[in-house]
């Protein structure tokens with residue numbers, strides 16, 4: 227049974243209250259978000275917890291949501307211990323009335339002795355391997371984390387994948403929860419219970435499917451997210467709407483470059499519902515791999531130069547081309563999707579031909595003998611799974627889309 231819970235964020239205070247009943251918490255955190263994250267600031271004068279001077283959180287005040295291509299900063303710190311004034315003129319104070327606290331320090335304040343320790347690392351695909359997992363196991367053991375403890379991963383998809391996997395191995399498995407800090411992790415990686423690491427250059431080769439206790443989605447983190455990472459998240463958000471809701475896809479594209487909090491949560495919930503139906507990917511969950519067979523091969527061949535979200539965008543374009551060329555869709559799908567992805571500033575063209583990608587695709591986890599399962603679209607919101615031989619795919623994907631729009 228899936229015990230997952232997707233929880234809209236209300237800052238550090240909301241997170242602390244979720245952890246209220248935990249006896250022990252161990253933090254696995256991306257070093258890039260450990261310090262100076264907007265998550266750690268509180269906003270006045272309407273801040274409900276202001277009087278208590280407790281770890282509380284800040285919420286962004288712009289209604290439009292974070293912006294692709296611009297970090298919508300609303301709060302700048304003013305001196306080491308002083309208050310800060312946001313761009314919107316609102317008064318902001320750092321959590322606890324003090325500046326310079328890290329996520330770990332704030333959690334320690336909130337949890338006291340129940341905060342057992344932390345493991346920080348610089349998230350990268352190179353660091354997403356067994357050696358980091360072993361380091362985390364050792365840190366948890368040295369901190370004395372018991373079997374009843376909870377591992378809290380705060381970071382992007384690399385952190386939630388590694389933290390969840392490390393938790394799943396420690397003492398034969400302790401519980402874990404995710405606080406995603408990238409858009410990609412908020413709508414995808416942190417949800418659904420897939421955890422794991424890379425092996426010998428092959429992505430996510432080792433891992434388990436095990437559901438988090440909760441996924442806490444707070445878009446305050448996105449204010450510091452680099453533009454390229456934000457775009458990568460948009461690729462997964464649009465993917466989810468292409469699979470699950472044609473109307474939301476249209477809405478999200480129309481809203482670009484803004485990405486609304488509501489759309490982030492809606493995408494997370496679509497993924498949550500798909501996973502709830504099929505947690506171990508024996509059927510319907512596979513649709514979440516739209517574009518991913520191509521994407522994994524592109525990432526592999528580019529040796530990391532193409533980011534996951536960028537590769538997914540290129541892969542979805544190819545999957546739409548395949549849908550059009552095989553007569554699964556009406557022939558205008560690729561052009562339609564290109565238009566939306568272009569507005570999102572996403573790359574559309576794979577640097578490799580499908581023929582060049584085929585070697586890596588045949589080693590993909592989804593490959594079964596000669597045939598590979600591809601996710602195609604009849605139309606936005608209507609995915610289908612097709613088992614295809616690679617020669618068929620190579621033949622169908624040659625050339626570019628017609629530029630005819632819907």
Ligand SMILES: NC(=O)c1ccc[n+]([C@@H]2O[C@H](COP(=O)([O-])OP(=O)(O)OC[C@H]3O[C@@H](n4cnc5c(N)ncnc54)[C@H](O)[C@@H]3O)[C@@H](O)[C@H]2O)c1
Pocket residue numbers: 256258259348349350351354381382383384385387407408409410411414415416417418419420421429430447448449450451452455458534
């Ligand atoms: N488990 C799943 O179901 C699933 C699904 C999709 C992707 N993934 C995995 O997720 C990974 C990609 O995730 P990602 O794109 O979140 O990458 P990531 O974790 O590497 O984060 C991207 C970069 O942004 C930085 N960062 C994170 N949050 C930040 C913030 N708030 N402000 C500033 N910088 C921040 C990180 O340090 C990193 O440099 C891949 O390894 C992929 O395999 C897993």
